Amino acid sequence: MKTKIEKQKEEKNINQKMEGRSLWADGWIRLKRNKLAMFGMWLIIIICLAAIFAPYITRYDPNEQFIWTEGPSAKLVPPCSKYWFGTDVYGRDIYTRVIYGARISLQIGFAATAISVIIGVILGSIAGYYGGIIDDFISWLTNVIFAFPFLLFVLALVAYLPPSLPLLYMAIGVISWASFARVARGQVIQLKEMEFVEAATAIGSHDKRIIFKHILPNILAPIIVQTTLEIGSIIMLESSLSFLGFGIQPPKPAWGYMISEGKQYFLSGQWWWSVFPGLAIMILVLGFNLFGDGLRDALDPRLKQ
Amino acid sequence: MLNYVIRRLVGAIPVLIGVIAVVFILTTIVPGDPARIMMGQRGNPETIAKIRHEMGLDKPLSIQFLDFMKNALTLNLGKSYRNNMTVVEAITTRIPVTFKLAFFAIVIAILVGVPLGIISAVKQYSWIDYGAMFFAILGISAPVFWVALLSVVLFCVILGWIPGTGTGNGELIYYVLPSIVLGLRPAALIARLTRSSMLEIVRQDYIRTARAKGLSERVVIMRHALRNALIPVVTVIGIEVASLLSGVVITEQIFSLPGIGRLSVEALTNRDFPVIRGVVLFMAFIFVLANLIVDLSYPFFDPRIKYD
Numbered sequence: 001m002k003t004k005i006e007k008q009k010e011e012k013n014i015n016q017k018m019e020g021r022s023l024w025a026d027g028w029i030r031l032k033r034n035k036l037a038m039f040g041m042w043l044i045i046i047i048c049l050a051a052i053f054a055p056y057i058t059r060y061d062p063n064e065q066f067i068w069t070e071g072p073s074a075k076l077v078p079p080c081s082k083y084w085f086g087t088d089v090y091g092r093d094i095y096t097r098v099i100y101g102a103r104i105s106l107q108i109g110f111a112a113t114a115i116s117v118i119i120g121v122i123l124g125s126i127a128g129y130y131g132g133i134i135d136d137f138i139s140w141l142t143n144v145i146f147a148f149p150f151l152l153f154v155l156a157l158v159a160y161l162p163p164s165l166p167l168l169y170m171a172i173g174v175i176s177w178a179s180f181a182r183v184a185r186g187q188v189i190q191l192k193e194m195e196f197v198e199a200a201t202a203i204g205s206h207d208k209r210i211i212f213k214h215i216l217p218n219i220l221a222p223i224i225v226q227t228t229l230e231i232g233s234i235i236m237l238e239s240s241l242s243f244l245g246f247g248i249q250p251p252k253p254a255w256g257y258m259i260s261e262g263k264q265y266f267l268s269g270q271w272w273w274s275v276f277p278g279l280a281i282m283i284l285v286l287g288f289n290l291f292g293d294g295l296r297d298a299l300d301p302r303l304k305q
Numbered sequence: 306m307l308n309y310v311i312r313r314l315v316g317a318i319p320v321l322i323g324v325i326a327v328v329f330i331l332t333t334i335v336p337g338d339p340a341r342i343m344m345g346q347r348g349n350p351e352t353i354a355k356i357r358h359e360m361g362l363d364k365p366l367s368i369q370f371l372d373f374m375k376n377a378l379t380l381n382l383g384k385s386y387r388n389n390m391t392v393v394e395a396i397t398t399r400i401p402v403t404f405k406l407a408f409f410a411i412v413i414a415i416l417v418g419v420p421l422g423i424i425s426a427v428k429q430y431s432w433i434d435y436g437a438m439f440f441a442i443l444g445i446s447a448p449v450f451w452v453a454l455l456s457v458v459l460f461c462v463i464l465g466w467i468p469g470t471g472t473g474n475g476e477l478i479y480y481v482l483p484s485i486v487l488g489l490r491p492a493a494l495i496a497r498l499t500r501s502s503m504l505e506i507v508r509q510d511y512i513r514t515a516r517a518k519g520l521s522e523r524v525v526i527m528r529h530a531l532r533n534a535l536i537p538v539v540t541v542i543g544i545e546v547a548s549l550l551s552g553v554v555i556t557e558q559i560f561s562l563p564g565i566g567r568l569s570v571e572a573l574t575n576r577d578f579p580v581i582r583g584v585v586l587f588m589a590f591i592f593v594l595a596n597l598i599v600d601l602s603y604p605f606f607d608p609r610i611k612y613d
Binding site for chain 2: 140141143144145146147148149150151152153155156157159160232236239240243244245246256259260263266267271274275278281282285286289290293
C-alpha cells in the first residue's frame with residue numbers, strides 16, 4: 001500500500017513541476033471534466049438553494065390547510081397551476097411541503113454526518129497513530145458497530161429517546177462514525193511510516209502537532225469523498241425512519257413521512273402525495289452519489305486514465 | 306483448514322460480546338420503567354415492585370449485565386410484554402418468511418448484478434454500459450420504501466399481475482415483488498463493483514497472456530478474469546447482509562410479510578423491549594455469521610489465500 005502513496009506523491013510532484021498545481025487544483029480540473037459529477041453537484045446546489053430560499057419560491061405556508069379557507073374542494077387536488085404538485089388530504093400544498101422538506105433532509109444530512117466525521121476521524125486517527133491496545137480497542141468497537149443493521153439500530157435508539165431533532169442527529173451520528181474511523185485509521189497507518197512524519201518526530205514535534213499539522217491534512221481527500229457519500233445515505237436513512245413513523249414528528253414536512261401519509265391514497269389513484277417527495281429524496285441522494293463518485297475519481301490519481 | 310475455521314470462530318467472539326454489551330447499554334438507558342410499561346396504568350406499586358424483582362431490575366447494573374450476557378448466550382431472552390410468547394419463540398416463528406425473502410433477494414442481486422457488471426466492463430463506454438450504470442446509480446439512490454410502493458401500485462393495482470401484499474397461503478408469488486425490491490440495491494452495488502474490479506483485472510498481464518495464446522474472448526473473461534474479479538464482490542455481499550437486514554425491516558412492513566422485520570417494527574411501536582433486544586441481537590448475530598461464511602469462502606474463489 002505504500003507504493004500507492006508514493007505514486008500519488010510522485011504524480012503530485014510531477015504535476016507541480018510542470019504546471020505548479022496542487023492536488024486540489026488538479027482534482028478540481030479532473031472533476032470539472034466529469035459531466036456526471038458536475039450534474040450531481042448542480043443537483044445538490046439547486047436543492048440547497050431551494051431549501052434556503054424556500055419562502056421566496058413557494059406561495060403558501062407548508063402547514064397552511066386550505067380545507068379551512070376553501071372547503072373540501074381543496075382536498076387531494078391533482079397537480080394544477082394553482083397547486084403545482086397537488087394538495088394532500090388536509091388541503092396542504094405539496095409543492096410547498098416538498099421544498100420545505102429539503103430543509104429537514106439537508107439539516108439532518110449535514111448535522112449527523114458532521115457528528116460522525118468528527119467522532120470517526122478522531123477515533124480512527126488515534127487508533128492508526130498509536131496502534132497497540134488502543135488500536136485493538138477502537139477497531140473492536142468499530143467492528144461491533146458495523147455488526148448492527150443500521151436502520152434497526154437507529155430505530156431502537158430513537159424509540160428509546162424522546163422525540164427531538166438534536167437527539168436524532170446524535171443518534172444517527174453516534175452510529176455512523178464507524179466507516180470514517182476505518183478510512184482514517186487505514187490512511188494514518190500508511191502515513192505515519194513516511195519520512196516527513198519521521199522528520200517531524202526527529203525535530204521534536206509532539207504528537208498533537210504531528211497529527212493535526214502533518215497527518216490530518218493528508219487524509220483529507222478520502223475523508224471528503226466518504227463524507228459526500230455518507231450525507232446521501234444519512235438522508236436516505238432519515239427518510240426511512242420518518243416513513244416508519246419514528247423520525248421527524250408531524251406536522252413538519254419530512255419527505256419520508258409524506259410518502260407514508262400518502263400511501264393509502266396512492267393505492268386508490270391519488271399518486272401525487274407520495275410520488276413527489278419520493279422523487280425529491282431520489283434526486284437529492286442521486287446528487288450526492290454522483291458527486292461523491294466523481295470526487296473519488298478526481299482525488300484518487302490511481303484511477304486516472 | 307480446521308485451524309483457520311477455529312481461528313475465525315474465536316475471532317468472532319469479542320465482537321459478539323461487544324454486540325451484547327451495546328444492546329444491554331441501549332436497553333438500560335430507557336427512560337421509563339419496563340415493569341410499569343408491562344403492567345400499564347392499572348398496576349399498583351406492590352405488583353410493580355414484585356415484577357421488578359422477578360425481572361431482576363432491582364439488582365445492580367453490573368449483575369444485570371452478567372445475567373443478561375448469560376441469558377443471551379443460553380438464548381433465554383425473556384418473554385414479550387405483549388403476549389405470552391418467549392422472545393425466542395416470537396423470533397423463530399418469524400424466521401422462515403425473512404429467510405426466504407432475504408435468500409431470494411440475494412439470488413436476484415447476484416443473478417442481475419454480476420452479468421450486468423461483466424457486460425458493462427467488456428463493452429466499456431457502450432450504451433449498454435451507460436444504461437447499466439445509470440440503472441445501478443438509480444438503484445442505489447432510490448429509497449427502498451418508495452420503490453416498493455411504486456411497484457405495488459404498478460404490478461398489483463394497475464397491471465394486476467400479483468394478487469397483492471401479505472403472504473396469501475404461502476404461495477411463492479407473494480415473494481416475487483418484495484424480493485425484487487429488496488434485491489435492487491445489492492444488485493446495483495454488485496453491478497458497479499463487478500464492473501470496476503473487472504476493468505482493473507482485464508488490464509493485467511496474465512489476461513494479455515491468455516489473449517496472446519489465442520484463447521477465445523469468452524474463455525478469457527469467464528475463466529480467467531471473472532474468478533479474480535469476484536473476490537471483492539464476495540466481500541461486499543457479506544457487508545451488504547447488514548443493509549439487507551435493514552431493508553427487510555422496510556420491505557416486510559410495506560408488503561405486510563410477517564417476518565423478523567415486521568416483528569421489530571411491531572415491537573418498537575408497542576415498546577416491547579425484550580423483543581426489541583432479541584431482534585437486534587439476532588440480526589447482529591446473523592451479520593457476524595454471514596461474514597464468517599464469507600471469510601471461509603475466500604479460498605474457494607482465490608486459491609492463493611491459504612487456510613492457515
